[in-house]
Amino acid sequence: GAGVSQSPRYKVAKRGQDVALRCDPISGHVSLFWYQQALGQGPEFLTYFQNEAQLDKSGLPSDRFFAERPEGSVSTLKIQRTQQEDSAVYLCASSIGPTPGSNQPQHFGDGTRLSIL
Amino acid sequence: KQEVTQIPAALSVPEGENLVLNCSFTDSAIYNLQWFRQDPGKGLTSLLLIQSSQREQTSGRLNASLDKSSGRSTLYIAASQPGDSATYLCAVRNYGGSQGNLIFGKGTKLSVKP
Numbered sequence: 599g600a601g602v603s604q605s606p607r608y609k610v611a612k613r614g615q616d617v618a619l620r621c622d623p624i625s626g627h628v629s630l631f632w633y634q635q636a637l638g639q640g641p642e643f644l645t646y647f648q649n650e651a652q653l654d655k656s657g658l659p660s661d662r663f664f665a666e667r668p669e670g671s672v673s674t675l676k677i678q679r680t681q682q683e684d685s686a687v688y689l690c691a692s693s694i695g696p697t698p699g700s701n702q703p704q705h706f707g708d709g710t711r712l713s714i715l
Numbered sequence: 716k717q718e719v720t721q722i723p724a725a726l727s728v729p730e731g732e733n734l735v736l737n738c739s740f741t742d743s744a745i746y747n748l749q750w751f752r753q754d755p756g757k758g759l760t761s762l763l764l765i766q767s768s769q770r771e772q773t774s775g776r777l778n779a780s781l782d783k784s785s786g787r788s789t790l791y792i793a794a795s796q797p798g799d800s801a802t803y804l805c806a807v808r809n810y811g812g813s814q815g816n817l818i819f820g821k822g823t824k825l826s827v828k829p
Contacts, residue, residue, distance in 0.1 A: 602758070630814055640719070640804055640819030641759070654816070688759055699767050701747055704817060705757040 600624075602707035604690050610713045612679050619675045619710045621694030630673050632665055633689040641689050642713050647673060650695055665670060680714045716811055717742045721820035728795055728829050736790040736823045738805030745782050749817065750779050750790050751804040760805060763790070795827045 603622040611617050623630050628649055633641035634652040634657075643657040649670035658665070662680075677684055691704040718741045723794055738748070747766045751759040763772045763779040765788070771780040780792040792799060802824045806817035 604758075633817075638821070640806070641795045642819075643816035643821070646816055648804060665728065680729070691759075701764065703761045703764045706751075708758040709758075711756075 602690055602692055602705055604688075604707035604710050606710060607691070608706065608711050608713075610715065612715050613679055613682060615678055616678045618678065619677075619712070619714065621673045621675070621689050621690030621707060623645075623673070624670065624694075624705055625671075626692050626705040627692035628670075628696040629693045629704075630667060631693075632673070632675050633691065634659075635687040635689055635709070637686075644675070644688075677712075680712075682714045684686060685712055685714045716806060717745075717818045717821040719805060719807055719818055721803075721805055722805050722824050723823060724821065725824040725826070727826040727828065730797060732794060732795050732818050732827075733791070734795055734807075734825070735794070736803050736825070737818055738788040738790070739771075740786045740788075740807050740818075742809065743786050744810045745783065746808045746810050748781055749806050749808070750777075750804050751806065753804055753822065755804045762803075779813075792825075795825075796829045800825055800827050 630647040632644040635641040644663045646654040647667040657678045662678045664676045687709040689709045691706045693702045693704045697704040720739045724730045765781040770785045776793040781788045802822040804822045806819045
């Protein structure tokens with residue numbers, strides 16, 4: 599597609615359930631980022647992939663969060679044993695540049711709004 | 716640790732006014748600065764990207780400036796329209812450290828009244 603696609607758009611889960619969020623980046627984009635956006639806040643970095651390699655996961659809030667991009671295109675963010683504080687919008691972004699030195703902008707998807715009951 | 720602040724948090728103006736949104740950052744060692752627009756329930760749309768070596772960028776009615784030494788950027792919107800109503804986010808990309816992720820402010824919520 600022309601842009602970054604995320605699914606589902608909305609996800610409601612009970613506390614303790616596992617969830618999986620999907621991101622389809624722009625075709626050919628090497629870099630993929632996940633961000634978490636709490637209500638009324640700016641997005642906060644979670645993790646970064648360069649192709650299939652997860653080069654930075656310093657923003658993941660706990661070991662319940664896991665992300666993968668096995669073939670260097672689609673990425674999945676998984677949250678195990680969800681807690682209420684996990685409720686947020688999860689945004690995925692991609693950029694064509696492969697390195698931190700790239701000045702290419704990041705293109706964002708519409709996000710997945712996760713609500714934990 | 717880089718911190719990005721946006722002032723004001725919210726702004727309401729009548730249609731046709733020119734306006735300025737402010738962004739400040741604590742660490743001047745940035746690679747670039749990007750302004751985004753976010754509509755309710757939507758993702759972020761990139762408006763302008765200013766490289767650290769640049770002073771400003773323009774796109775249509777939008778003009779963004781960057782003063783890296785003082786840690787400030789402004790987004791100027793000329794002749795505002797109701798369709799400009801949205802939240803505007805400023806984000807910086809630091810040198811070194813993690814792999815190019817953006818550090819965001821909390822945004823300015825703009826409302827343009829017809």
